[in-house]
Amino acid sequence: MEKLINKYATKLLEAGLVDKDRFLIGGIDDDILWEGLLEVKGLEEIFDKLSINSLLFAKPKEPYGSIINFLSKRVLEENADKIEPKDCETRTFLHDLPVLNNYSTSEAIEVLKERKCVIIDGFGVITYGTVSPEQCFVTLSSVCFSTFVKFFSDYLKLKKENRSDKEMEGVFNFVKNYKGSYPDFKNTLSKDIFENEESVYSAVAKAGKLTVEYGLVDSFFGNVSAFYNGNIYISQTGSSLDELDGYIDACPFDGSTCTGLTASSELSAHMKIASDTDCRTILHGHPLFSVIMSMNCDKNDCENEGSCFKICPEKREISGIPIVPGEVGTGSFGLCNTVPPELKNNNGVIVYGHGVFATGEKDFNEPFKRLLEIENRCMEEYFKLVL
Amino acid sequence: MNGWHGKILHINLTKKESSIERPDHELYYKFIGGKGLSGYYLRKCATKEIDSDGMAILFFTGPLVGTTSPSPGRINITSISPLTGTIGDTSVGGKFGSELKKTGFDGIVITGKSDELCGIEIIDEKVSFKACDEARDLKISEVLKKLSWQGSVAAVGPSAFNGVLYSNIMIDGHYAAGRNGLGFICGIKNLKYLAVKGSKKTSIADKTELKKAREDILRLVSASPVLMGDAGISKFGTGALFDLISSRRMIPTMNFKETSFEDPEKMNAFSYQKEFGVKHAGCQGCHVRCKKIAKDGRPLPEYETMSHFSALLLNRDKESVVNANFICNEYGMDTISAAATLACHSELTGEILKPETITNLLKDIGEGTCSERLLSKGSYRYAKEKGKKDLSITVKKQELPAYDPRGAYGMALSYATSTRGGCHLRAYPVSHEILRKPVATDRFSFSGKARIIKIAEDVNAMADSLTICKFFLFAASLEEYSKIYSAVTGDKKSAQDLLDCGERIFYNDRVINSLNGFSKEEDDLPVRFFKEQGSSGNNINVPPIDREDFLEARSKYYKVRGLSSEGMPTKEKVKELGLVWKN
Numbered sequence: 001m002e003k004l005i006n007k008y009a010t011k012l013l014e015a016g017l018v019d020k021d022r023f024l025i026g027g028i029d030d031d032i033l034w035e036g037l038l039e040v041k042g043l044e045e046i047f048d049k050l051s052i053n054s055l056l057f058a059k060p061k062e063p064y065g066s067i068i069n070f071l072s073k074r075v076l077e078e079n080a081d082k083i084e085p086k087d088c089e090t091r092t093f094l095h096d097l098p099v100l101n102n103y104s105t106s107e108a109i110e111v112l113k114e115r116k117c118v119i120i121d122g123f124g125v126i127t128y129g130t131v132s133p134e135q136c137f138v139t140l141s142s143v144c145f146s147t148f149v150k151f152f153s154d155y156l157k158l159k160k161e162n163r164s165d166k167e168m169e170g171v172f173n174f175v176k177n178y179k180g181s182y183p184d185f186k187n188t189l190s191k192d193i194f195e196n197e198e199s200v201y202s203a204v205a206k207a208g209k210l211t212v213e214y215g216l217v218d219s220f221f222g223n224v225s226a227f228y229n230g231n232i233y234i235s236q237t238g239s240s241l242d243e244l245d246g247y248i249d250a251c252p253f254d255g256s257t258c259t260g261l262t263a264s265s266e267l268s269a270h271m272k273i274a275s276d277t278d279c280r281t282i283l284h285g286h287p288l289f290s291v292i293m294s295m296n297c298d299k300n301d302c303e304n305e306g307s308c309f310k311i312c313p314e315k316r317e318i319s320g321i322p323i324v325p326g327e328v329g330t331g332s333f334g335l336c337n338t339v340p341p342e343l344k345n346n347n348g349v350i351v352y353g354h355g356v357f358a359t360g361e362k363d364f365n366e367p368f369k370r371l372l373e374i375e376n377r378c379m380e381e382y383f384k385l386v387l
Numbered sequence: 388m389n390g391w392h393g394k395i396l397h398i399n400l401t402k403k404e405s406s407i408e409r410p411d412h413e414l415y416y417k418f419i420g421g422k423g424l425s426g427y428y429l430r431k432c433a434t435k436e437i438d439s440d441g442m443a444i445l446f447f448t449g450p451l452v453g454t455t456s457p458s459p460g461r462i463n464i465t466s467i468s469p470l471t472g473t474i475g476d477t478s479v480g481g482k483f484g485s486e487l488k489k490t491g492f493d494g495i496v497i498t499g500k501s502d503e504l505c506g507i508e509i510i511d512e513k514v515s516f517k518a519c520d521e522a523r524d525l526k527i528s529e530v531l532k533k534l535s536w537q538g539s540v541a542a543v544g545p546s547a548f549n550g551v552l553y554s555n556i557m558i559d560g561h562y563a564a565g566r567n568g569l570g571f572i573c574g575i576k577n578l579k580y581l582a583v584k585g586s587k588k589t590s591i592a593d594k595t596e597l598k599k600a601r602e603d604i605l606r607l608v609s610a611s612p613v614l615m616g617d618a619g620i621s622k623f624g625t626g627a628l629f630d631l632i633s634s635r636r637m638i639p640t641m642n643f644k645e646t647s648f649e650d651p652e653k654m655n656a657f658s659y660q661k662e663f664g665v666k667h668a669g670c671q672g673c674h675v676r677c678k679k680i681a682k683d684g685r686p687l688p689e690y691e692t693m694s695h696f697s698a699l700l701l702n703r704d705k706e707s708v709v710n711a712n713f714i715c716n717e718y719g720m721d722t723i724s725a726a727a728t729l730a731c732h733s734e735l736t737g738e739i740l741k742p743e744t745i746t747n748l749l750k751d752i753g754e755g756t757c758s759e760r761l762l763s764k765g766s767y768r769y770a771k772e773k774g775k776k777d778l779s780i781t782v783k784k785q786e787l788p789a790y791d792p793r794g795a796y797g798m799a800l801s802y803a804t805s806t807r808g809g810c811h812l813r814a815y816p817v818s819h820e821i822l823r824k825p826v827a828t829d830r831f832s833f834s835g836k837a838r839i840i841k842i843a844e845d846v847n848a849m850a851d852s853l854t855i856c857k858f859f860l861f862a863a864s865l866e867e868y869s870k871i872y873s874a875v876t877g878d879k880k881s882a883q884d885l886l887d888c889g890e891r892i893f894y895n896d897r898v899i900n901s902l903n904g905f906s907k908e909e910d911d912l913p914v915r916f917f918k919e920q921g922s923s924g925n926n927i928n929v930p931p932i933d934r935e936d937f938l939e940a941r942s943k944y945y946k947v948r949g950l951s952s953e954g955m956p957t958k959e960k961v962k963e964l965g966l967v968w969k970n
Contacts, residue, residue, distance in 0.1 A: 001834050030946045053838045092606050095867075110881075132827075132828055134827075238826055255618070256652065257657060258629065258655065261612065261627050263616065265611065328609065329610035329615060
């Protein structure tokens with residue numbers, strides 16, 4: 001447990017989610033272990049009252065700190081008790097983000113009995129894990145991602161309607177430059193990836209790592225694959241894209257083994273893309289502005305409002321990049337039905353409120369470059385609309 | 388009431404009488420249904436002899452049965468196990484749970500012994516007893532054919548009357564209420580079948596909230612590669628696990644002497660579907676449809692059966708595996724215990740069993756004509772009689788399923804602490820140790836596992852009380868199911884509230900077992916796993932389990948579970964959980 005606590009304390013810092021004196025992470029088997037410099041009263045009581053084995057209290061780093069504070073304050077002003085982001089990952093896995101006015105251990109416990117996290121206005125975020133502190137890291141990462149997407153989406157909508165207020169403008173001006181521009185990419189990924197099985201494994205792992213380093217996906221999300229010798233080599237479900245060594249599944253195209261049981265939720269989509277196109281590499285990330293812009297729709301009184309993540313009769317695009325609906329995984333509304341057809345004529349597609357799929361025919365340089373281009377284009381478009 | 392009907396049927400087979408109990412709502416809120424309510428009623432008779440009039444066998448549904456909740460129709464069957472002497476309970480699918488709920492009862496408590504072989508038929512709230520002496524030797528499909536019942540049927544095969552301690556109750560022909568030998572209890576009671584049919588609806592407190600919560604779960608199910616992926620159990624059944632467990636070098640082989648089976652891809656789920664064809668089937672109301680049926684109508688084996696009738700016996704003949712599964716279903720025998728008992732016999736005699744020997748022995752056991760009489764009593768009693776107790780790979784006298792504990796230490800601990808004997812389903816650590824859900828844990832470490840196992844046992848006790856399918860917990864969690872529960876029943880409970888009930892329900896098992904003489908000594912693994920290594924290879928080292936590490940993890944588990952250092956329930960914890968300390 002100590003090793004895991006240390007590992008995820010380091011990852012929280014490396015992912016830019018917290019500063020070193022702004023979090024406390026604990027784990028328990030029969031006794032509690034803590035890591036972090038903060039002192040927060042009552043956290044041990046949360047261990048007593050909940051069936052959990054790890055706990056994180058964090059004051060997220062900027063820009064997330066200001067965004068979360070703004071959103072939580074707004075929620076409370078409206079006499080509501082939760083932030084409801086519309087992005088796909090949050091909707092699917094966290095559902096909503098409960099908010100408390102003040103920190104009280106007993107109130108936090110009541111909220112955590114129902115949800116994986118609680119935001120305490122102006123104070124911080126508490127999350128927990130039931131089998132590993134990794135869950136604390138993943139949940140905090142999701143909270144930061146989804147609140148960022150929500151804030152920038154809300155701002156865009158209100159700005160277009162001339163309804164943004166002074167406070168929101170202030171927060172926007174403070175946070176808008178935090179993401180900055182992405183570094184240039186100079187085709188630094190390996191070009192000879194299909195020499196043998198080992199080179200494929202290595203290329204998949206390196207592509208995943210670079211995608212995380214560029215901030216085109218949070219560590220825990222997204223997926224990467226390459227097709228070689230009748231197999232698809234794909235990142236495992238819930239694997240950290242920056243730690244893929246040993247976590248890539250080789251799944252035969254003919255379905256003759258079930259080793260893909262632990263493969264990414266998007267294995268079906270990757271398989272279909274491979275069979276419908278000439279691509280041999282696929283990168284799927286969740287770049288922030290692509291997700292934000294995919295939800296920017298000017299159609300009023302749409303009959304599908306509220307369901308546009310799964311049904312949208314319109315042919316949507318941004319700067320020529322198609323935007324399609326689709327849920328995670330399989331099922332009749334699954335993105336495995338909507339993404340592959342679009343990739344027949346494009347090497348990149350954005351899934352509504354979710355992320356980007358980009359493909360390549362030779363190596364991972366092509367999809368990585370495309371992923372980056374799409375995100376840069378979406379960022380540009382965003383700021384064109386609001387500034 | 389919403390969610391429940393508020394009525395429990397009591398049947399006395401000795402007197403051929405029935406009566407209806409209307410318990411306080413509080414009892415439902417405290418024990419929920421399924422395993423929880425069954426355990427509550429079993430506690431009252433837990434120390435009686437299994438062949439006494441007072442011993443009960445209980446059939447209980449949960450509050451979500453009869454609603455549109457995902458995975459709605461299961462049932463829990465409970466008694467004292469003749470195989471282990473522990474609480475014996477099993478969750479089973481099919482449509483029996485749904486039909487029973489439609490009769491207007493939440494559960495049935497059956498006590499007494501019929502003086503002649505009989506069946507019980509329930510249509511709505513009307514109960515009839517049918518003499519059926521001629522049906523004693525009928526196999527399961529013959530019972531169904533004879534009855535031509537329009538609802539759902541739970542029946543036992545000939546093995547229940549021929550002394551097989553691992554006899555199952557079979558639901559609708561294909562669904563086994565397995566482990567623990569509850570079919571044998573029906574045999575003692577002279578009960579051949581229980582047929583139910585009803586028309587009553589389950590009342591729902593908040594249909595809008597139910598719809599929303601249902602969508603949340605279905606979204607997660609669609610996102611789950613294990614359930615709905617190209618290699619998932621929706622496509623291949625639980626047999627999908629074969630390749631994965633094999634690649635992790637933890638597939639029990641040759642009576643657990645080895646952990647690797649040669650050329651697994653020739654014996655995997657895909658190869659069965661290719662050779663025998665496949666039709667997809669499933670429990671009523673479930674869209675995962677994990678049950679796979681061969682084109683000729685025989686069920687394709689599930690993972691445990693597929694693995695144990697092949698790797699465990701060094702058998703590479705797929706037809707005999709399908710046939711062995713079919714024979715077990717027809718005679719009403721638990722496939723895990725049957726295969727593992729034969730594997731013990733194989734190691735003990737030094738004879739690799741031929742495919743036809745396997746199927747012939749199974750028939751002989753089912754018919755009560757086997758020359759090795761003790762094979763019907765499970766491997767523990769058989770090996771002990773032969774003076775080779777250590778060759779029985781059992782916990783609390785129940786044979787272990789198809790996950791070698793040397794390849795997953797959470798599984799090792801949970802086998803030992805399981806309250807119904809060797810079982811993978813009490814905590815199902817395969818979820819995180821192999822399937823990476825909710826996140827992956829280190830399978831070769833006991834670090835953190837004591838608490839993880841305790842929590843998972845509580846979660847699964849709740850799943851068996853709500854009578855939902857545990858597979859859905861690969862995708863969703865009690866966070867989502869608490870919303871369903873609250874919407875259906877109107878009893879607002881959080882995920883943690885349900886877990887607290889789960890803790891109470893699981894601890895009740897420990898109380899019952901302690902009253903029947905179980906303690907730390909039985910919470911242990913066969914000696915083989917501490918002394919012999921598994922089959923290392925492919926950069927995976929499979930050493931023996933370190934005995935000291937195991938004992939330390941078990942001690943931590945006792946502390947986290949609120950047991951004494953001897954693994955015994957404490958009066959304080961019993962009081963805290965609102966249970967009964969002693970009769």
